[in-house]
Amino acid sequence: MIGLIQRILIDHIEEAYGEETLAAIRQRAGLETLGRRIDTDYADADTLALFAAAGEHLGLDHEAMMTRYADLFIRWTRVHYPMFFSLAESARAFLGRQPRIHATLGAGLHDETLKARVNDKFRVVDEDEATLTVEYRSDNGLCSLYRALFLRVLEEYGETGEIIEARCRHRGDECCRFVMHFETAPARSPVSAGAGVLLEAELKKVPVTREARE
Amino acid sequence: MKEPPQSIASERETHLLDHVDAISNQLCQAVEGGFDFHVHTDSDEIALQKLAQLNNFMLESVRRTIADLETSREKLESRVEERTQRLNLVLTATNDGVWEWEIDSGDMLLSERWSNMLGLAHEGENQRLEDWLSRIHGDDRSEVERALYRHLDGLTPSVNVEYRIRDGRGAWRMVLCRGLCQRDENGRALRMAGTQTDTTEHRLCDPLTLLPNGTYLEIMLNERLSDRRRAPMALVKFQLLNVASLFDGVAVNDALSALRRLVQGMRRQIPPRIPLVALPEHTFAMIFDSNSQEVLEEALLPLESLLAEPVEIDGQQVWLSHVSGVAALDSNEPITIDEWRHRSRLALANARLSDVGTRRYYSEPLRQWERQNSRAEQLIRGALAGDGVRCFVQPIVDASSGKIQCFEALMRLHDPVDGIINPGAFIDVAERSGLIAPLWELLMEQALPLLKDAAVRERYGETFLLSVNLSTRQLMDPNLLDVLIAASERHGVPYRRLQVEVTETSVLSDPVKAFRSLDRMRAAGISVALDDFGSGYSSLAQLTSMPMDTVKIDRELVMNVTSLPRKRHVLAAVVALCQRLDYRVVVEGVEERDTLDLLREWDVTDIQGYYYAKPLPLERLVADFPLPRPHRRRDSNRSAQASPSTT
Numbered sequence: 001m002i003g004l005i006q007r008i009l010i011d012h013i014e015e016a017y018g019e020e021t022l023a024a025i026r027q028r029a030g031l032e033t034l035g036r037r038i039d040t041d042y043a044d045a046d047t048l049a050l051f052a053a054a055g056e057h058l059g060l061d062h063e064a065m066m067t068r069y070a071d072l073f074i075r076w077t078r079v080h081y082p083m084f085f086s087l088a089e090s091a092r093a094f095l096g097r098q099p100r101i102h103a104t105l106g107a108g109l110h111d112e113t114l115k116a117r118v119n120d121k122f123r124v125v126d127e128d129e130a131t132l133t134v135e136y137r138s139d140n141g142l143c144s145l146y147r148a149l150f151l152r153v154l155e156e157y158g159e160t161g162e163i164i165e166a167r168c169r170h171r172g173d174e175c176c177r178f179v180m181h182f183e184t185a186p187a188r189s190p191v192s193a194g195a196g197v198l199l200e201a202e203l204k205k206v207p208v209t210r211e212a213r214e
Numbered sequence: 215m216k217e218p219p220q221s222i223a224s225e226r227e228t229h230l231l232d233h234v235d236a237i238s239n240q241l242c243q244a245v246e247g248g249f250d251f252h253v254h255t256d257s258d259e260i261a262l263q264k265l266a267q268l269n270n271f272m273l274e275s276v277r278r279t280i281a282d283l284e285t286s287r288e289k290l291e292s293r294v295e296e297r298t299q300r301l302n303l304v305l306t307a308t309n310d311g312v313w314e315w316e317i318d319s320g321d322m323l324l325s326e327r328w329s330n331m332l333g334l335a336h337e338g339e340n341q342r343l344e345d346w347l348s349r350i351h352g353d354d355r356s357e358v359e360r361a362l363y364r365h366l367d368g369l370t371p372s373v374n375v376e377y378r379i380r381d382g383r384g385a386w387r388m389v390l391c392r393g394l395c396q397r398d399e400n401g402r403a404l405r406m407a408g409t410q411t412d413t414t415e416h417r418l419c420d421p422l423t424l425l426p427n428g429t430y431l432e433i434m435l436n437e438r439l440s441d442r443r444r445a446p447m448a449l450v451k452f453q454l455l456n457v458a459s460l461f462d463g464v465a466v467n468d469a470l471s472a473l474r475r476l477v478q479g480m481r482r483q484i485p486p487r488i489p490l491v492a493l494p495e496h497t498f499a500m501i502f503d504s505n506s507q508e509v510l511e512e513a514l515l516p517l518e519s520l521l522a523e524p525v526e527i528d529g530q531q532v533w534l535s536h537v538s539g540v541a542a543l544d545s546n547e548p549i550t551i552d553e554w555r556h557r558s559r560l561a562l563a564n565a566r567l568s569d570v571g572t573r574r575y576y577s578e579p580l581r582q583w584e585r586q587n588s589r590a591e592q593l594i595r596g597a598l599a600g601d602g603v604r605c606f607v608q609p610i611v612d613a614s615s616g617k618i619q620c621f622e623a624l625m626r627l628h629d630p631v632d633g634i635i636n637p638g639a640f641i642d643v644a645e646r647s648g649l650i651a652p653l654w655e656l657l658m659e660q661a662l663p664l665l666k667d668a669a670v671r672e673r674y675g676e677t678f679l680l681s682v683n684l685s686t687r688q689l690m691d692p693n694l695l696d697v698l699i700a701a702s703e704r705h706g707v708p709y710r711r712l713q714v715e716v717t718e719t720s721v722l723s724d725p726v727k728a729f730r731s732l733d734r735m736r737a738a739g740i741s742v743a744l745d746d747f748g749s750g751y752s753s754l755a756q757l758t759s760m761p762m763d764t765v766k767i768d769r770e771l772v773m774n775v776t777s778l779p780r781k782r783h784v785l786a787a788v789v790a791l792c793q794r795l796d797y798r799v800v801v802e803g804v805e806e807r808d809t810l811d812l813l814r815e816w817d818v819t820d821i822q823g824y825y826y827a828k829p830l831p832l833e834r835l836v837a838d839f840p841l842p843r844p845h846r847r848r849d850s851n852r853s854a855q856a857s858p859s860t861t
Contacts, residue, residue, distance in 0.1 A: 039255075105271075
């Protein structure tokens with residue numbers, strides 16, 4: 001998995017809970033070292049183990065952990081990759097570009113097999129002005145993270161919408177398919193405040209409205 | 215820009231600069247146009263990792279774009295290749311060559327196929343427009359140039375011109391040239407390109423025989439006559455007179471195959487360098503490099519021998535008749551193509567009037583004959599336009615009873631200057647020109663009322679037949695019976711009182727068709743008589759096979775029969791044969807009592823000739839021809855008697 005993913009988590013734990021907590025979590029995950037390079041691919045199992053250990057250490061179940069991480073992710077990328085947000089006028093535009101951003105980060109991988117795996121993970125299969133359908137193929141099964149990111153992105157852009165996971169690897173499908181509906185007219189630019197307000201929202205199928213957020 | 219001294223830069227700054235420099239150095243690899251490398255940094259700085267990462271993204275994008283372009287190029291090349299192959303397939307299938315003319319440089323590009331179709335070595339682009347034009351026939355060149363330049367000037371939507379072009383063997387081929395101009399945005403012509411299609415087979419070949427056709431002959435005649443050092447030559451035309459016989463009763467394809475085999479055989483019988491040309495009406499032409507009758511005789515003999523043999527078709531043998539006409543030229547004799555062709559046509563036409571196998575050489579007297587023909591045609595046309603057709607009748611008398619058996623309707627033309635004209639002066643021309651049909655219709659209009667004319671009925675009874683002559687053309691007309699019946703009904707006379715007279719020559723021109731026509735008429739109740747039997751070549755075989763009721767023995771066999779014993783024997787034999795075969799016998803040309811007495815001894819009853827009556831104008835018949843008395847045998851001294859009609 002691209003190092004950026006675990007780098008965000010590592011930085012957060014280190015900043016929020018200190019080096020000792022980070023070392024404890026590393027130990028709980030069974031890792032000797034923690035890779036911090038954002039342009040390096042690390043073993044999927046190591047990254048997943050780090051996520052699991054962090055959740056356990058912080059007392060968060062998987063879904064809550066993903067929601068937390070989605071917030072961290074958006075915050076981090078907003079700092080380090082602000083242009084990706086500037087390029088998109090709406091949550092739909094941002095998420096529509098997400099497979100390409102993902103592939104962009106994958107471009108940093110030197111190994112062609114690894115790069116192909118990254119490139120093929122996300123694919124937009126259908127889109128119109130109000131709907132976006134994305135397929136996700138990965139043995140890592142992080143569809144919960146995608147759903148959390150959807151909500152966080154909506155929040156970032158001050159929009160409402162709904163995500164339906166029409167297919168899921170966890171249900172035996174060959175891939176996960178997210179059908180996303182965007183109900184609010186896109187804002188001119190993403191909002192930056194209010195992150196984390198809805199972190200506890202129901203994640204499996206979550207209609208989110210502006211009223212709920214307020 | 216002046217860089218800060220190394221000593222005052224912080225260690226971190228130096229570290230960062232080193233890493234940025236390392237990344238830049240790696241990017242230098244792109245200078246060679248290669249993007250297949252990976253940017254790496256060892257720095258722990260996120261910004262530097264991001265920089266390396268995004269550079270890799272850029273490189274990846276470039277690689278993808280190049281790969282996409284390469285894929286598109288390959289697809290395009292594949293499509294171009296595929297379309298080129300398709301175009302080549304079409305051009306190959308249509309036997310088309312391709313030409314391109316660069317307007318500014320004047321260079322011509324002629325495709326390999328263009329050269330191949332003309333049997334020329336392929337010279338690719340090293341040609342000029344003039345090279346192309348110089349191969350084109352002189353009579354066509356200016357038209358081709360005009361077509362090219364008119365399109366170049368924007369006057370025509372495309373080039374579309376057909377012309378003759380000399381091939382690598384020196385022969386002429388017919389080609390169709392089509393092309394279009396490519397122009398810039400200002401309408402200025404850049405180049406012109408198109409195809410050349412070989413239409414030789416279509417334009418210069420006779421589809422029936424697959425030989426060169428009349429257009430090809432015209433090219434040859436032109437060439438020969440335009441040769442300044444012209445040697446003596448002869449244009450020979452052969453005509454097969456009864457090719458239709460090949461097609462009777464056999465499948466068309468079998469007949470065509472037989473005809474083509476015959477034509478190929480003919481081709482083999484003439485010198486290899488002399489093309490055999492097929493013309494309309496089963497006529498064939500050749501040009502020989504000699505005007506000597508001896509040389510031509512020797513050259514044509516094998517061909518004539520071949521034509522004397524029967525053609526095998528569907529297990530049967532068919533004999534074809536032919537005639538030929540020759541128009542020979544002296545060296546450098548001034549003459550036009552039209553005149554040369556006209557002479558050969560005259561010779562052939564004159565040969566057709568003679569026996570089959572005749573070969574006629576053009577000579578000046580044929581001009582006189584032609585003028586007579588022309589006069590005859592004018593006479594016919596004048597008669598048709600001005601009520602000049604006259605019906606004469608000549609009786610056929612049953613000498614034993616004096617009763618009228620038949621009146622033969624005979625055609626005469628009335629000329630305002632020359633008065634009444636006999637058929638000998640016009641009937642051949644009428645037959646050849648097809649004017650016989652309207653003449654015959656006018657004759658029938660006058661003759662048919664005879665059968666219901668009260669004075670005629672009162673004088674000659676109501677049982678005699680009205681006999682009319684049929685030409686070859688009429689005999690072959692499948693509607694003849696219907697025409698006869700319709701004409702009879704129109705005049706209110708019974709068609710069963712009609713008799714048609716046909717000659718052996720007519721019947722032999724296409725016996726199968728003729729027999730079919732005669733059978734139909736006899737079945738309808740119309741009598742059939744074989745006219746002029748004994749004149750020219752007569753075939754006794756016809757007497758056994760031809761569907762007919764009456765044989766009319768020609769006056770040739772009758773003349774002087776009383777004074778020439780050998781002739782008398784022949785006539786006696788013919789009469790006896792006809793009687794034995796149960797035909798009615800009419801003897802024509804009987805002018806004297808002695809002849810009549812002789813014929814009566816042989817039990818011949820039906821007599822036609824001046825002894826009883828000359829042909830009479832229809833309107834004078836009753837007045838000028840009283841019923842003759844029955845013939846009475848004279849005593850043995852056979853003294854001359856006056857004609858019964860004048861006593």
